[in-house]
Amino acid sequence: MGEQTLLEALRLAPGDTCVDVGCGDGTAVADLTDAHLKTIGVDSDPAAIAIARARTPDAVFHVAPSDDLPLEDESVDGYHAARLFHLLADPRPTITEARRVLRPAGRIVLVGQDYGFLLLHSDDPDLTDVVELGLESRSVAPRAARGFRDLLLDAGFHDVEVVVHTEVVTDHRRLADQLAEAATAAVDKALITRADADGWLAEQADRGRRGRFLAVAPTLQVSGTR
Numbered sequence: 192m193g194e195q196t197l198l199e200a201l202r203l204a205p206g207d208t209c210v211d212v213g214c215g216d217g218t219a220v221a222d223l224t225d226a227h228l229k230t231i232g233v234d235s236d237p238a239a240i241a242i243a244r245a246r247t248p249d250a251v252f253h254v255a256p257s258d259d260l261p262l263e264d265e266s267v268d269g270y271h272a273a274r275l276f277h278l279l280a281d282p283r284p285t286i287t288e289a290r291r292v293l294r295p296a297g298r299i300v301l302v303g304q305d306y307g308f309l310l311l312h313s314d315d316p317d318l319t320d321v322v323e324l325g326l327e328s329r330s331v332a333p334r335a336a337r338g339f340r341d342l343l344l345d346a347g348f349h350d351v352e353v354v355v356h357t358e359v360v361t362d363h364r365r366l367a368d369q370l371a372e373a374a375t376a377a378v379d380k381a382l383i384t385r386a387d388a389d390g391w392l393a394e395q396a397d398r399g400r401r402g403r404f405l406a407v408a409p410t411l412q413v414s415g416t417r
Contacts, residue, residue, distance in 0.1 A: 208230075272301050
């Protein structure tokens with residue numbers, strides 16, 4: 192399917208209530224509030240909640256885990272979670288909790304990058320594949336996003352839709368830190384040597400200087416109806 196905005200996927204009207212779980216610094220909370228929704232931000236990190244609250248003081252915020260929300264049964268019209276499920280060893284309690292707080296016919300939208308689909312151009316594609324395994328090793332469930340559709344269907348959601356948002360990055364500087372972290376993780380996991388990592392990073396930096404750097408990162412957005 193083509194690209195679809197979060198608001199289109201949620202299908203909410205002004206005045207409806209939406210919870211953003213794993214809200215982080217509150218970027219999505221601010222966008223949802225600007226769309227005249229009654230927005231609730233939830234995150235397990237108090238520091239993140241403090242930043243989010245300062246950004247959007249009109250929203251409601253809670254410090255809580257994703258599988259134990261401080262909300263009443265069937266109390267929200269929409270549920271949004273982005274970049275959360277790659278942190279969860281078992282996503283089922285979180286989805287069960289999402290279904291509990293959603294009203295009948297409420298909408299859920301899950302967003303996440305599947306690190307197994309990350310494309311990085313390189314003169315050594317085999318080494319690049321191993322470095323990307325290092326990147327995956329930094330997450331509990333790096334390929335969680337490809338399971339979103341099954342997760343929602345198994346939980347009883349219907350009208351499930353999958354869309355893909357693809358980001359193309361040609362500026363090496365935007366990803367330099369993440370590339371270094373991925374290469375170091377691959378070394379720490381004994382997947383490659385430090386010399387391999389340094390050589391690969393040098394190639395990516397050279398590509399950046401020559402205007403030949405390319406990374407393609409698809410993000411899955413999966414929505415459904417309770």
